[in-house]
Amino acid sequence: MSEQQGLRPGAIDVTPLFSTPIARSLMADAAALNAQLRETIMAREKSHPTTQHSNLGGYQSSWDMEEWGGPALTKMLNQARTIATRLTSDRHGRPVTIPWKTNCWANINRSGHGNEFHAHPGSFWSGTYYVDDGGITKNPALGGELEFLDPRGIGPAMYAPNLAFAIPGGRSIGTGETVPPLAGMLILFPAWVYHQVRPYRGNATRISVAFNFSV
Numbered sequence: 001m002s003e004q005q006g007l008r009p010g011a012i013d014v015t016p017l018f019s020t021p022i023a024r025s026l027m028a029d030a031a032a033l034n035a036q037l038r039e040t041i042m043a044r045e046k047s048h049p050t051t052q053h054s055n056l057g058g059y060q061s062s063w064d065m066e067e068w069g070g071p072a073l074t075k076m077l078n079q080a081r082t083i084a085t086r087l088t089s090d091r092h093g094r095p096v097t098i099p100w101k102t103n104c105w106a107n108i109n110r111s112g113h114g115n116e117f118h119a120h121p122g123s124f125w126s127g128t129y130y131v132d133d134g135g136i137t138k139n140p141a142l143g144g145e146l147e148f149l150d151p152r153g154i155g156p157a158m159y160a161p162n163l164a165f166a167i168p169g170g171r172s173i174g175t176g177e178t179v180p181p182l183a184g185m186l187i188l189f190p191a192w193v194y195h196q197v198r199p200y201r202g203n204a205t206r207i208s209v210a211f212n213f214s215v
Contacts, residue, residue: 023188030184036072037131041106058113061106076129084125104211115197123191123212133181134206144200145178
């Protein structure tokens with residue numbers, strides 16, 4: 001980065017170095033897509049036992065959902081791969097074409113269920129697609145948010161926890177940021193970012209699909 005480029009006397013130029021991309025996108029035809037995914041996932045819960053990884057209660061399928069998720073899952077994953085490719089370049093900033101290797105699984109959370117903080121080793125991108133937000137969009141008090149930890153750790157908040165940086169995203173230094181679920185929304189993020197799902201406090205069913213892209 002050039003020290004002189006773009007600078008003017010008296011001006012302040014702030015460059016947010018080492019930013020962490022969190023991408024969100026709404027799927028087209030989400031209602032029809034989600035109806036198919038919901039039917040498939042609920043049937044899977046009845047026929048196969050849950051696995052246990054980061055989930056605190058609730059149901060988590062095996063990581064082979066690409067084999068049984070059907071056309072609706074294929075459509076969602078194709079959109080997610082397109083986004084991942086657009087947001088990935090080589091070290092010179094040039095576009096890349098990557099045949100992403102994928103593993104994915106379904107999550108069902110009911111009242112009191114969530115996921116503890118974790119990351120996804122062995123992947124480049126991770127993501128979540130919301131099939132059913134469990135009513136959280138209409139009532140945010142139901143919880144169930146996806147929370148990302150500051151990858152710099154608590155360090156920036158240790159000395160003066162009441163201070164923050166006066167730039168976009170600067171108020172969450174040393175803490176975290178939350179993203180409320182929304183049915184039909186795709187979220188992609190670097191696989192190394194620690195994240196959790198806060199406990200869901202509703203009486204409905206919160207359904208999502210999680211996935212990893214590796215090379």
